[in-house]
Amino acid sequence: MKKEVKNEKAKKYGMVIDLDKCTGCGACMVACMSENNVPFKEDESNKLDSIAWMRVYKLTNGKPFPEADICYLPRPCMHCEGHNGHAPCVSVCPATATDYNHETGIVSQIYTRCFGCRYCMVACPYHARYFNWWDPVWPEGMEKYLNPDVSPRMRGVVEKCSFCFHRYQTAMNKAYVEGRRKLEEDEYQTSCAQACPADAITFGDLNDPAHAVHQIAKPDLKHGGRSSNPNAFRLLERLGTNPKVYYLSSREWVRRAGDNYLKKDKTVKKLH
Amino acid sequence: MSRLIEEKGKESESGGFIILFFILGLAASLVLGWGVFPKLLYSQKKQPIDFNHVLHVEAVEEGCESCHFFREDGSFSGLPKLAQCVDCHEEIQGEDPNEVKFVEEFVANEREVPWLVYAEQPDCVFFSHAAHVKMGKMECVLCHGHIGESSHSRVYEENRVTGYSRDIWGKNISGLKKNTWDRMKMDDCAECHAKNKIGYDKTSMETLPWPLNWALLPYEKQIGPKARVQAKKDACFVCHK
Ligand code: SF4
Ligand code: SF4
Numbered sequence: 001m002k003k004e005v006k007n008e009k010a011k012k013y014g015m016v017i018d019l020d021k022c023t024g025c026g027a028c029m030v031a032c033m034s035e036n037n038v039p040f041k042e043d044e045s046n047k048l049d050s051i052a053w054m055r056v057y058k059l060t061n062g063k064p065f066p067e068a069d070i071c072y073l074p075r076p077c078m079h080c081e082g083h084n085g086h087a088p089c090v091s092v093c094p095a096t097a098t099d100y101n102h103e104t105g106i107v108s109q110i111y112t113r114c115f116g117c118r119y120c121m122v123a124c125p126y127h128a129r130y131f132n133w134w135d136p137v138w139p140e141g142m143e144k145y146l147n148p149d150v151s152p153r154m155r156g157v158v159e160k161c162s163f164c165f166h167r168y169q170t171a172m173n174k175a176y177v178e179g180r181r182k183l184e185e186d187e188y189q190t191s192c193a194q195a196c197p198a199d200a201i202t203f204g205d206l207n208d209p210a211h212a213v214h215q216i217a218k219p220d221l222k223h224g225g226r227s228s229n230p231n232a233f234r235l236l237e238r239l240g241t242n243p244k245v246y247y248l249s250s251r252e253w254v255r256r257a258g259d260n261y262l263k264k265d266k267t268v269k270k271l272h
Numbered sequence: 273m274s275r276l277i278e279e280k281g282k283e284s285e286s287g288g289f290i291i292l293f294f295i296l297g298l299a300a301s302l303v304l305g306w307g308v309f310p311k312l313l314y315s316q317k318k319q320p321i322d323f324n325h326v327l328h329v330e331a332v333e334e335g336c337e338s339c340h341f342f343r344e345d346g347s348f349s350g351l352p353k354l355a356q357c358v359d360c361h362e363e364i365q366g367e368d369p370n371e372v373k374f375v376e377e378f379v380a381n382e383r384e385v386p387w388l389v390y391a392e393q394p395d396c397v398f399f400s401h402a403a404h405v406k407m408g409k410m411e412c413v414l415c416h417g418h419i420g421e422s423s424h425s426r427v428y429e430e431n432r433v434t435g436y437s438r439d440i441w442g443k444n445i446s447g448l449k450k451n452t453w454d455r456m457k458m459d460d461c462a463e464c465h466a467k468n469k470i471g472y473d474k475t476s477m478e479t480l481p482w483p484l485n486w487a488l489l490p491y492e493k494q495i496g497p498k499a500r501v502q503a504k505k506d507a508c509f510v511c512h513k
Contacts, residue, residue: 110508112396171346174344176402
């Protein structure tokens with residue numbers, strides 16, 4: 001049995017978000033918050049205080065009618081791989097409270113290790129991290145609706161999207177009881193992917209050719225996981241963060257919005 | 273000259289008092305720290321029903337797993353729900369006052385028994401019974417001790433500060449243990465993981481190099497120059513949530 005474990009190929013869980021399909025409804029944000037016991041605030045519009053592991057941004061192409069166009073962009077944590085697990089946040093954390101898991105490719109956040117220096121928030125180029133300025137306050141009776149698989153956070157620690165890691169843990173439990181160590185694609189899905197009514201979010205193992213994410217994103221491992229799909233891009237790809245969240249768009253201006261291009265620059269794909 | 277001797281005598285007298293007070297103070301603080309404080313720290317609670325494991329193990333067919341089984345979704349029924357008990361205890365079967373109380377108070381009112389869980393861990397801990405029992409083929413006794421051989425529920429000692437059971441810290445106030453099931457702290461998990469080199473790549477738990485490791489525990493066998501544990505990076509998310 002021990003050999004089995006050793007020979008098992010490392011997984012690399014990732015996400016593909018089709019921006020052509022996303023309607024900006026925000027179901028993913030709601031699903032994420034309730035799945036992960038994310039505390040909400042009296043004034044959610046106060047962006048210094050509110051927490052959203054998954055946040056939907058609105059992009060515009062800035063053109064007047066009739067060329068005006070908008071696009072909604074859901075942003076979870078990108079679970080950056082960097083070079084060999086060197087995510088921006090992981091490399092700065094002095095407490096090893098956030099770490100790159102080479103078994104799943106998921107960037108962890110251990111709330112009980114974090115002491116709230118917020119260095120990682122500075123390092124993350126995607127604003128994926130949020131600080132708990134207050135202890136969570138749940139409306140009377142709501143504690144009973146909290147997800148028992150996710151520990152609530154206290155004041156003074158940082159939190160972020162975990163790709164619903166607890167679902168991986170419970171899915172593995174089921175697999176163990178059935179004597180397996182391998183998960184089927186549908187056994188581990190994130191809450192946002194399941195909640196999206198437009199089916200814009202696809203989740204799975206980027207290393208497994210049988211998984212939809214692999215087939216859509218076609219990651220080119222020799223070039224830092226860059227997608228060989230002409231419609232796919234990653235946010236701020238040229239920083240070398242090597243994110244595991246891929247975006248799809250048929251619109252050139254949306255793809256260009258994914259990075260800081262100069263007017264004369266072409267998007268990455270055409271550079272190489 | 274004689275005055276000098278006199279003064280010396282006085283000095284040693286007061287020195288003696290200082291030593292006496294020191295010894296008395298030390299004795300008092302030792303008694304306080306090792307005897308009184310632990311008593312004050314833990315409150316004694318009784319289980320709602322005095323449960324007889326011996327009796328039940330004899331009556332059921334599949335041993336521990338008759339009540340403490342794995343559910344289809346991979347979760348573990350650490351404490352069985354009333355529904356399991358009702359299978360046999362629909363009506364009062366014997367004369368034991370505990371059973372009478374159980375049936376009258378809980379079964380009749382369809383109320384779950386508020387058992388006190390000796391092994392209750394903090395929220396941030398993810399423990400997979402499936403991984404340990406099904407995959408690791410570990411015996412229950414290794415962590416839970418010989419609870420299946422008890423004919424009475426023992427007192428539940430709750431730490432007044434943390435609210436957790438004394439089973440986590442261990443009975444021994446100095447934190448020493450003789451058996452694997454004496455304590456349930458993170459170090460105890462890590463110890464076993466290090467010893468058996470458990471982890472997906474066999475390296476996610478590593479031990480500190482000699483001489484940073486401490487002496488072996490009474491039940492430990494010397495398996496090399498290393499004994500104490502430090503988790504390698506990337507191991508935290510395995511057992512935390
Ligand atoms: S998106 Fe931010 S928080 Fe997530 S892995 Fe990358 S740097 Fe870390
Ligand atoms: S805030 Fe917490 S997770 Fe972030 S760098 Fe500091 S200790 Fe690490």
